[in-house]
Amino acid sequence: RDAKALLEVRDELKLSLAAVTVLRERYLLTDARGRPVESTGELLDRSATFVAQAEEDYRAGSSQRWASRFSALLRGLEFLPNSPTLMNAGTPIGLLSGCVVLPVEDSLRSIFSSLGHSALIHQAGGGTGYAFSHLRPRGDRIVSTGGTASGPLSFLRLYDHASEVIQQGGRRRGAGMAVLDVSHPDIREFLAAKANAPGELSHFNLSVGVSDAFLRAAESGGTQWLVNPRSGRKVARVPAAELLDAMCEAAHRSGDPGLLFLDTINRANPLPRLGRIEATNPCGEVPLLPYESCNLGSLNLARFATGGRVDWDRLGEAAELSVRFLDDVIDVSRYPFPELEQATKAGRKIGLGFMGLAELLASLGIPYDSDDAVRLAGRVASHVRRHAHAASERLARERGPYPAFERGARPRETARRHAQVTSVAPTGTISLIAGTTSGIEPMFAIAYVRTVLGRQLLETNPHFERLARDRGFYTDELAANIARTGGVRDNPNVPADVRAAYPTALEIAPYWHLRMQAAVQRHVDAAVSKTINLPAGATVGDVRSTFLAAWRAKVKGITVYRYGSKEDQVLTLAEPA
Ligand code: UDP
Known part of the structure; x- marks a missing residue:
């Protein structure tokens, strides 16, 4: 029955099975009998069109043009807004903030x-x-x-x-x-x-x-x-x-x-x-005052790598368009109680961030746990912020700065449309939809079992699989081995450069997790959602030194997770080492 239900989903975007499963069960609009009435692409069009309606308030007749630009951005999986915007746009539940x-x-x-x-x-x-x-x-x-x-x-x-x-x-x-x-x-x-x-x-x-x-x-x-x-x-x-x-x-x-x-x-x-x-908020990426809400959205970095390098111009343009999208979300969102609307519209905080960092690094052959990776991540964050701020300043000139600007901001602050512009969210679901790695997290494993809505799905990293086939070292035996252990770092059957470029969260030392978080935080307005993975054998002293190092590194918050310390872990290895 489940397989039949999934076949009913028209999926012109060629999403993964896990993505279609989530969309089918939670995001696609359905008829009275629970059958989907929209395709995966139409779901994105629905958000784009609904959000672009805000444009009418600033220039009558302009919303269609923006709707098609937003649709292209979303359908290209270059940017996705946080889940509530995808689920609720154009539905009776009008709140779009995460x-x-x-x-x-x-x-x-x-x-x-x-x-x-x-x-x-x-x-x-x-x-x-x-x-x-x-x-x-x-x-x-x-x-x-x-x-x-x-x-x-x-x-x-x-x-x-x-x-x-x-x-x-x-x-x-x-x-x-x-x-x-x-x-x-x-x-x-x-x-x-x-x-x-x-x-x-x-x-x-x-x-x-x-x-x-x-x-x-x-x-x-x-x-x-x-x-x-x-x-x-x-x-x-x-x-x-x-x-x-x-x-x-x-x-x-x-x-x-x-x-x-x-x-x-x-x-x-x-x-x-x-x-x-x-x-x-729950995952720590946006510090807020009481009654403020924040709309998040994330650029998919994996889509901005062409020919072995980052396409900085295209990334900057997408960041600017995404800021406009998120600004419009504030206007078309419907707030279930007045305090929320009032505080949100006073500061107009948005959180543009990114996902797919680990996939980008792997595709460029850069190990996540290296100086080069930390440097590139910082550069990405700073590039996204520069363009996001430019867009927010331009919107302030067109539409006015956020209303609390005069009474609330620090003296001599630049006039922007948003009191806070960038943030790095966990992107738990939207990265799954986009088929990339979440936020700035490393890959959890090259192959793993994912529990989606109570179902267990075995997933292999598609980029790794393609690379392994292209370079001729893919065998069924290799795949089975990875599904058991998760990673390839110690696997002698995998070439050394690939082993270096595909580290998994548990193979990466806590030091590098934290350095990555700190490097990105330096160029982000709000905060960065990141979990510092610790091996199962880490000690209380290791937690203490991680906490203190995080404070010194000037990140805004810190979360550690020791492998296996929660019973209902979302991602698990078939047979942890
Ligand atoms: N969030 C929530 N429930 C969830 C997942 C997320 O309320 O099950 C909220 C929470 O505030 C979190 C934010 O959404 O900080 C962003 O999370 P994430 O980026 O994982 O959400 P996505 O847009 O990918 O669904």
Whole structure:
């Protein structure tokens, strides 16, 4: 039956089986009997046409011309917007943004108002981030009732359960990010919440908001005060190194928490006069103020390599067109509650980024774990940003700068249409649709088992397979071997230059993962989504040195993942080494 359903999908773009499976089950519009009523190309046209309607407000009669330019960009798989834009454009669910941050103030009204709002965002397939740092700690006083407070963790569990319930009727998992400041009295409970209870809070990523002062104290034997956010009273003083160790142990065990470097983030806050940033979206790539949303979109770098080099001119042009697309998305998106629309339209933050970096590097024969790769990635990020900023400045001249520009931006800031222009998203689904590697991540494996919507699909990297056939070293035995071990680095049957150019995430040392993240972050306005892969045998000390190195490298956040430390890993090796 499934095979028959897939055959019904008209796929003029020649997408992979995994891509068609995802599109069929979640993205294509269907009739009352669940049969698709559009082809994969028509899905992209639907987004392009809907988004281009915004052009009418600036110049009547111009939308058709832009719709066809946007369609060509999308159909060429040179750029794809975040999933909600693909799923929801032109449908009754009008929210097109991938990410939102909502406030959680220390009152039942605020907690339940944001819980209600988050349901509407998850229904549209968007992710939500929150700082729980303002909630009074567990056991604190409640004046109005004379009772005692249940604390941030109790509300976080409630939010998690709501996500679970919404997901059952929705199209995808509404991901969440919960941030707790390191100074919160319930910080230890927060650290234990996922690490000591596998399966708990499965809809949330956890991050500890840390300051420079805390990390300096952790390095130098200093202390950290725990402060009740309601009263401002200091309740305990703990050795900072001990707290950091507790974070590292939890991250070592379960991948959570990550760290958010709040001082680094706020030094780059484009709207400091509107408030301090305390949270990001679920995967960490966009720090936002409460009620702001951000539309993401990613250039597919693999499509910009021609004849063994990067086509910089074409990449720059595509970046400029993509910025215009994302600007239009803000206008045509329908916001389910007024606060979201107001804050989003005040700063007009967008997140243009890229995917397919690892594929680009492999196609150029550059090992991901090399100085050349890090240099090229930095150059790509800076090139994309330069063109994205130029486009945003041009739009500001045509359409006006973002409305909060005068009152919110730093003095002497350049007038742009968007307070924040670039960001590097994980591109989990859109890279699958585009058939390339995700974000700036290395290849997970050359062949692996991917769990898509509960189904297991064996995938082999198509570029590697083509290369191996062209150069005559492809054998069935080789393919079977790769499917078992994942990589080719130590495989004597593969030529040395190919072994170097096709490293997999686990073969790449954490040092290179972090260097790549830092090199890209240097040229990105918002943040970069990246996981630092650690081998199964990594120690708590390895996590600690990665965390501290990340802080020194001035990235905005850090996430580690030790192979095998989560039960429901999305990508697995048939037989891990
Ligand atoms: N996101 C979400 N649920 C998901 C995947 C993503 O809510 O299952 C949100 C989340 O805010 C994340 C953002 O979408 O940070 C971008 O993720 P990604 O680039 O992987 O999304 P894609 O557009 O590829 O689906």
